[in-house]
Amino acid sequence: MLTFVSAVHNDGRRLWLVRHGESTWNGLGLIQGHADGPVLTEKGRSQSLDVAPHLPSGAVEAIYTSDLGRAQETAAFVGSALGLPVNSHGALRERCFGVLEGRPLSELDSARSGIRDQKVIDATARPVGGESLDDLYWRVGRFVEWLRDQAHSGDVVAVTHGGTIRALRAYCAGEPMLGRRWDEVPNGSLWNVRPPAVAHATNC
Numbered sequence: 001m002l003t004f005v006s007a008v009h010n011d012g013r014r015l016w017l018v019r020h021g022e023s024t025w026n027g028l029g030l031i032q033g034h035a036d037g038p039v040l041t042e043k044g045r046s047q048s049l050d051v052a053p054h055l056p057s058g059a060v061e062a063i064y065t066s067d068l069g070r071a072q073e074t075a076a077f078v079g080s081a082l083g084l085p086v087n088s089h090g091a092l093r094e095r096c097f098g099v100l101e102g103r104p105l106s107e108l109d110s111a112r113s114g115i116r117d118q119k120v121i122d123a124t125a126r127p128v129g130g131e132s133l134d135d136l137y138w139r140v141g142r143f144v145e146w147l148r149d150q151a152h153s154g155d156v157v158a159v160t161h162g163g164t165i166r167a168l169r170a171y172c173a174g175e176p177m178l179g180r181r182w183d184e185v186p187n188g189s190l191w192n193v194r195p196p197a198v199a200h201a202t203n204c
Helices: 024-028 042-054 069-082 133-148 162-173
Strands: 002-004 015-019 060-065 086-088 155-160 190-193 201-203
Touching (some): 015 069, 042 069, 069 086, 155 162
Parallel strands (some): 015 155
Antiparallel strands (some): 002 201
């Protein structure tokens, strides 16, 4: 049984979430997931450059990124602009779509995605060889809990992916994926959340 309680947040410290810039596979309408073939397009590089001025440079203490190439490319632009090193963390990867990776987005139906009409209707649904939304939720939760134990007193930037950002926002709010609105998270977009000061969810 999954049990959720309200999140208790750190005072003032924020986690800034950046979705990577447009990739070649975004442009082709292909399912990416853990595939590491996609790279940034010219538009994606421009989006990555545009993100940094909107971050509070004096407040940001650390940058973490997914270990997938499209996110690392974006993070390199952000790190250069802020004058900070970039650290990779595998928990920030996109949701794994298994056998569907590299296939057209039209093949990702609600029975395998768990999403219909921009709402999560089944957080346990998964493609063959892939992750469910609940799997993604608990994976990104491990990153948030790990981050709490690091010696950061300032803001942190995480350069990651659309599904991962949605899961991070849910986790930091202390809300489950089931029933959550699947809103738009454009390439190069910026979001911020407040990480919980203590673990707020249990899987029992």
